[in-house]
Amino acid sequence: MAKILVETSARHIHLTQEDVYKLFGEGHELTKKKDLSQPGQFSCEERVTVVGPKRELANVSILGPVRKASQVELSATDARSIGISAPVRESGDLAGSAGCKLVGPAGEIDLAEGVIVAKRHIHMTPEDARSFGVRDKEIVKVKVDGTGRALIFDDVVVRVSASYSTAMHIDTDESNACGGATSGEIVK
Amino acid sequence: MAKILVETSARHIHLTQEDVYKLFGEGHELTKKKDLSQPGQFSCEERVTVVGPKRELANVSILGPVRKASQVELSATDARSIGISAPVRESGDLAGSAGCKLVGPAGEIDLAEGVIVAKRHIHMTPEDARSFGVRDKEIVKVKVDGTGRALIFDDVVVRVSASYSTAMHIDTDESNACGGATSGEIVK
Numbered sequence: 001m002a003k004i005l006v007e008t009s010a011r012h013i014h015l016t017q018e019d020v021y022k023l024f025g026e027g028h029e030l031t032k033k034k035d036l037s038q039p040g041q042f043s044c045e046e047r048v049t050v051v052g053p054k055r056e057l058a059n060v061s062i063l064g065p066v067r068k069a070s071q072v073e074l075s076a077t078d079a080r081s082i083g084i085s086a087p088v089r090e091s092g093d094l095a096g097s098a099g100c101k102l103v104g105p106a107g108e109i110d111l112a113e114g115v116i117v118a119k120r121h122i123h124m125t126p127e128d129a130r131s132f133g134v135r136d137k138e139i140v141k142v143k144v145d146g147t148g149r150a151l152i153f154d155d156v157v158v159r160v161s162a163s164y165s166t167a168m169h170i171d172t173d174e175s176n177a178c179g180g181a182t183s184g185e186i187v188k
Numbered sequence: 189m190a191k192i193l194v195e196t197s198a199r200h201i202h203l204t205q206e207d208v209y210k211l212f213g214e215g216h217e218l219t220k221k222k223d224l225s226q227p228g229q230f231s232c233e234e235r236v237t238v239v240g241p242k243r244e245l246a247n248v249s250i251l252g253p254v255r256k257a258s259q260v261e262l263s264a265t266d267a268r269s270i271g272i273s274a275p276v277r278e279s280g281d282l283a284g285s286a287g288c289k290l291v292g293p294a295g296e297i298d299l300a301e302g303v304i305v306a307k308r309h310i311h312m313t314p315e316d317a318r319s320f321g322v323r324d325k326e327i328v329k330v331k332v333d334g335t336g337r338a339l340i341f342d343d344v345v346v347r348v349s350a351s352y353s354t355a356m357h358i359d360t361d362e363s364n365a366c367g368g369a370t371s372g373e374i375v376k
Contacts, residue, residue, distance in 0.1 A: 076364035077265045088336040088367060117364075119336060141340075148276040148307060152329075154338035176264035176305075177365035179276060 002131070003183045005167045006144060007037060008175035009118065011078050012061040013048060013102070014071045023048055023104025030064040037167050038123055040065065050074070051101040052082025069094055072102070072115040075173045079117060089116040090157060118171055121157045122186075123164035132186055136160035141187045142168060146179025152187060153178075190319070191371045193355045194332060195225060196363035197306060199266050200249045201236060201290070202259045211236055211292025218252040225355050226311055228253065238262070239289040240270025257282055260290070260303040263361045267305060277304040278345060306359055309345045310374075311352035320374055324348035329375045330356060334367025340375060341366070 020028055024046060031045040044062040050072060057078060071094060079086040079098070086098040098115035101108055122142070124134070134140055138158045144151060156168065168184055175181070208216055212234060219233040232250040238260060245266060259282060267274040267286070274286040286303035289296055310330070312322070322328055326346045332339060344356065356372055363369070 075265070077263070077360060148343055150342035152340040152342065154340065155336055172265060173361045173364035176361035 003185055004122065004142065005037070006142075006182050006184045007167050007169055008180075009073065009169050009171055010061065011050075011057065011072075011074050011172070012043075012063050013050070013073070014063055014067045014069075016068065016070050017066045019070045019102070019109055020046075020066060022107045022109050023102060025106040028106070030062060030066065032064060036063070037165050039163060039165055046104070049103040050082065051103060052079075052084045054083030055081055056103075057082060070102075070109075070111060070114050072100060072111065073118045073171070074115060075171045076117050077173050079115065084115055086115045086117050088119050090119045090121065091116075118169065119157055120153055120155065120168070120170050120174060121159055122166070122168045124158055124160050124166045125164055126160055126162055128166045129158070129160045134158045134160075134186065142184040143187045144178045144181035144184040146175075146181035149177060149179030150181075151178050153184070191373055192310060192330065193225070194330075194370050194372045195355050195357055196368075197261065197357050197359055198249065199238075199245065199260075199262050199360070200231075200251050201238070201261070202251055202255045202257075204256065204258050205254045207258045207290070207297055208234075208254060210295045210297050211290060213294040216294070218250060218254065220252060224251065225353050227351060227353060234292070237291040238270065239291060240267075240272045242271030243269055244291075245270060258290075258297075258299060258302050260288060260299065261306045261359070262303060263359045264305050265361050267303065272303055274303045274305050276307050278307045278309065279304075306357065307345060308341055308343065308356070308358050308362060309347055310354070310356045312346055312348050312354045313352055314348055314350055316354045317346070317348045322346045322348075322374065330372040331375045332366045332369035332372040334363075334369035337365060337367030338369075339366050341372070 032042045047059045050057045097113045142153045220230045235247045238245045285301045330341045
């Protein structure tokens with residue numbers, strides 16, 4: 001079976017345009033720093049502080065472009081360290097997720113919800129989905145082989161779109177748990 | 189197959205008697221706070237600060253009794269956060285591992301080595317080893333099923349001793365990666 005690229009997502013934030021204005025000033029547009037593997041997605045020069053009841057995380061990355069809802073993606077280690085109990089969720093599934101405060105140079109906002117631990121997932125092109133024999137929303141297992149910590153991730157959701165580049169995304173806890181693996185193989 | 193208890197080890201330190209003296213004062217003996225699942229092992233009232241090149245971790249637990257070599261067990265998230273590159277190792281396999289500074293109320297010590305990320309392992313009684321059909325030092329897979337993050341850990345080393353109570357130990361990164369599973373099943 002062909003290998004899939006495995007990428008580790010560090011903690012990051014997606015913002016609405018309105019929240020960009022509140023944090024960085026009226027009329028502010030996000031400044032692209034670097035393109036990411038997913039077409040059209042980019043990391044930004046702007047940073048914010050994520051504040052929880054116990055502690056805060058400074059200099060957290062923002063990913064662009066702006067979205068319809070602001071979303072904070074933390075590792076479970078991060079969330080616990082700042083005193084937040086964030087659920088494992090797919091991107092965009094924010095109802096009843098955790099809240100936090102975001103602090104930027106021009107202002108701050110209280111998010112009532114939007115803080116999640118990202119559910120591990122594979123972005124996949126329709127061509128690759130056919131080739132791997134998997135469908136959109138299918139749950140698969142992925143075998144990875146990092147240094148001294150090989151494992152098989154279950155509960156990996158496949159998301160198929162022509163706008164994607166094929167890559168599996170895991171968070172820093174998951175990356176550490178598998179010894180920093182950078183490729184994997186779907187196993188049935 | 190019978191289930192195995194899975195326990196999560198938070199960051200902790202084992203100390204030599206000599207290092208206890210350096211950190212807490214000449215003649216000081218570790219004060220037991222709570223017995224752990226492994227017979228004879230206990231957490232202590234004493235705490236130390238682990239200092240790396242970038243940052244420090246305050247209030248790190250000490251586990252007793254004292255050992256022949258001091259050893260600091262961090263998650264990979266912890267190690268990276270304080271600027272240390274610690275290898276995945278079995279307990280006691282410290283040659284060439286990472287160093288750090290430890291600061292206690294009576295003094296500090298520079299460990300040239302001893303900082304590791306613990307290799308996941310199962311403490312097992314000889315009776316359970318026979319029942320599970322595994323041997324000392326055997327590498328096995330363990331299937332766990334935490335909330336939304338089921339996975340199968342590979343590279344799990346079995347350690348068999350009559351002085352053990354049967355339990356698998358994983359670190360906080362691994363626990364977060366498997367949704368906080370508390371039991372598992374050896375799969376062949």
